[in-house]
Amino acid sequence: MKSKASILRSSPGEYESAVVELDTPHQHEVLVRLVASGLCHSDDHVAKGDLIPPLLPFCGGHEGAGVVEEVGSAVVGLAPGDHVVFSFIPSCGRCRYCARGQQNLCNNGLHAFTGERLEEPGSFRMTLDGAPVAQLASASTFSEYTLVDQRSLVKVPEEYDLTKICLLGCAVGTGWGAAVNSAAVRPGDTVIVMGVGGIGINAVQGAANAGALHVIAVDPVEFKREKALELGATKAFGNMAEAADFARSVTDGQGADSSIVTVGVTTGEHIAEAFAAIGKGGTTVVTGIGPMTAVGIPVSAVDLTLNQKRLQGSLYGACAPSADVHQQLALYRSGKLKLDELITTTYKIDEISKAYEDLHAGKNIRGVVLFD
Numbered sequence: 001m002k003s004k005a006s007i008l009r010s011s012p013g014e015y016e017s018a019v020v021e022l023d024t025p026h027q028h029e030v031l032v033r034l035v036a037s038g039l040c041h042s043d044d045h046v047a048k049g050d051l052i053p054p055l056l057p058f059c060g061g062h063e064g065a066g067v068v069e070e071v072g073s074a075v076v077g078l079a080p081g082d083h084v085v086f087s088f089i090p091s092c093g094r095c096r097y098c099a100r101g102q103q104n105l106c107n108n109g110l111h112a113f114t115g116e117r118l119e120e121p122g123s124f125r126m127t128l129d130g131a132p133v134a135q136l137a138s139a140s141t142f143s144e145y146t147l148v149d150q151r152s153l154v155k156v157p158e159e160y161d162l163t164k165i166c167l168l169g170c171a172v173g174t175g176w177g178a179a180v181n182s183a184a185v186r187p188g189d190t191v192i193v194m195g196v197g198g199i200g201i202n203a204v205q206g207a208a209n210a211g212a213l214h215v216i217a218v219d220p221v222e223f224k225r226e227k228a229l230e231l232g233a234t235k236a237f238g239n240m241a242e243a244a245d246f247a248r249s250v251t252d253g254q255g256a257d258s259s260i261v262t263v264g265v266t267t268g269e270h271i272a273e274a275f276a277a278i279g280k281g282g283t284t285v286v287t288g289i290g291p292m293t294a295v296g297i298p299v300s301a302v303d304l305t306l307n308q309k310r311l312q313g314s315l316y317g318a319c320a321p322s323a324d325v326h327q328q329l330a331l332y333r334s335g336k337l338k339l340d341e342l343i344t345t346t347y348k349i350d351e352i353s354k355a356y357e358d359l360h361a362g363k364n365i366r367g368v369v370l371f372d
Contacts, residue, residue: 064141175202177317208232
């Protein structure tokens, strides 16, 4: 079938509308009609050339929710009409990482950037004028319809509004999990969140959910600082120097228990600032990414060793989507996790370039594409 989608023909490049063709579902594949897709900075990293896709053209989008239209002959647990949230890591449930609860590190992530069929290397689900189209995170939620492996989907109850819970596909799990899982925030902790966009605002919520006494948000944009204070931050500052000073003032001069780096384009200097702001035994968690060719983090080896600090990367908030999406839904239902308040602006599929202009201008916490 044909589907209107937003693609990149080059990287760097601009997202543009095109009509792609989708293959029929193979055994373990599911055709999904998209209802909503979040606009994550990761998709923009490809447009800006920070991440270079191995294949062009490239259909972006990996944070989404929709309705199952058709299933392959061997699909289990999903049927037409089911509501689903996408997981941008198609976890198998059997590899060594999935077996110990680390679904975010599943070996299937190897194919996530190209969107090749998991058991059929070189075979693609989406084409444009007969040429294969790469699917970001094996998902491509910047398309009215998309074809994915069943392992990329989490079935959710129909009572939830898909235009809101689409955020569980990336922003919520990545940010919330960075605090709860990767930083292991405990009651009474002091936490700094550096960058309050779609990921950072959920790190704020995660730290608050975990019982942190001080949740310190840092962002140069006043609107984002105000939103952070509405959603769990106890203090908000425009720069890390002020945040670090405050953290030391409430910890006998030691520094934060953890700092979480959620800057849209992360540099080694950002990480070093966050690392300097934590105290003895503290953890700096990094979720943001920058250009894939950039290397180097200017931190002191003496500080690292003698103060027993930890520098921790965090992919998808170290979440296990098949379990954590439902946990986050329960928190949303109880009112402890906010989703509606995160959506600043909605867009149509042919407005994605404009949406990313708004992201760079600091206008959005999270922009969302709504499909007819």
